[in-house]
Amino acid sequence: MFKTIVVPFDGSNPSENALQYAAELAREYGAKLILVHVLLRGTSVPVMQELAEEKGFLGEVADDLVDVETIPIATVAGVAAPMEVISDETLEKFGNLLLDRAQAEAKAAKDVRKRILDGDPAKAILDCVQEEHGDLLVIGSHGVGDLKSLLLGSVSHKLIEGSKCPCLVVK
Numbered sequence: 001m002f003k004t005i006v007v008p009f010d011g012s013n014p015s016e017n018a019l020q021y022a023a024e025l026a027r028e029y030g031a032k033l034i035l036v037h038v039l040l041r042g043t044s045v046p047v048m049q050e051l052a053e054e055k056g057f058l059g060e061v062a063d064d065l066v067d068v069e070t071i072p073i074a075t076v077a078g079v080a081a082p083m084e085v086i087s088d089e090t091l092e093k094f095g096n097l098l099l100d101r102a103q104a105e106a107k108a109a110k111d112v113r114k115r116i117l118d119g120d121p122a123k124a125i126l127d128c129v130q131e132e133h134g135d136l137l138v139i140g141s142h143g144v145g146d147l148k149s150l151l152l153g154s155v156s157h158k159l160i161e162g163s164k165c166p167c168l169v170v171k
Contacts (some may be wrong), residue, residue: 001029001030002025002029002031002136003024003029003031003080003135003137004032004034004063004132004133004136005025005026005029005030005031005034005134005135005136005137005138006034006036006125006128006129006134006136006137007019007033007034007035007036007106007138007139008036008037008121008125008137008155009035009036009037009063009098009099009102010037010038010040010098010140011054011055011098011101012100012142013140014099014140014141014142014170015088015139015140015141015155016105016140017099017171018104018138018139018140018168019022019035019102019106019138019139020105020171021168021170022034022087022106022109022136022138023105023107023108023109023112023122023139023169024108025111025136025168026106026108026109026111027108027110030110031109031111031136032112032113032114033109033111033112033113034113034114034128034132034134035099035103035106035112035113035114036113036114036115036116036117036128037095037098037099037102037115037117037121038117038118038119038124038125039070039087039088039091039092039095039116039117039118040091040094040095040122041086041091041118044084044164045065045066045068045084045086046093047070047108048061048065048086049062049065051098052065052094052097055063055097055098055101056093056101057097057167058091058103060093060095060096060097060159061090061097064086064087064089064094064136065086065088066092067090067145068084068085068087068090068124069084069085069112070084078100080163082117089102094115096114096116098171099114099116100114102114104162113124115132115161117127121155122155122158122159122162124161125137125155125159126162129150129164129165130164134147134165135165136164136165136166136167136168137159137165137166137167137168138155138167138168138170139156139157139159139160139167139169139170140169140170140171141169141170142154142156
């Protein structure tokens with residue numbers, strides 16, 4: 001029934017749960033499992049440090065997450081609000097480490113591939129599903145960007161609305 005299952009992975013609990021469902025479905029149907037990570041642009045350093053610690057690779061990115069550029073992005077009541085800019089290299093390293101952990105957890109699936117994407121998360125994921133000829137998209141109900149999702153609209157919702165293949169949303 002399913003030949004290619006795509007699962008976006010950001011390390012959040014819902015994406016972990018989606019990964020487990022997707023891996024079992026891939027095993028059951030003999031499907032290829034595509035693990036997708038969109039670079040965590042705009043995610044705060046403390047959130048990334050906490051996630052790296054939970055996943056067991058903080059030591060590998062700790063120095064990279066300390067060496068960030070801070071730029072003012074908005075002025076509120078005369079005070080510039082800072083934004084931390086993490087280098088592309090660090091974001092890619094972080095994403096690869098996350099996907100390495102995810103691949104190890106998806107051992108139920110036999111054919112597991114990884115892809116690092118950049119850009120608008122929903123658009124990048126939907127483009128990837130098209131490129132990979134995905135016939136099932138398994139997504140977590142929300143990810144690490146909850147606050148941003150409230151402001152910009154849920155990535156999960158955009159994926160459901162924009163997907164041309166069936167979607168399974170996992171809490």
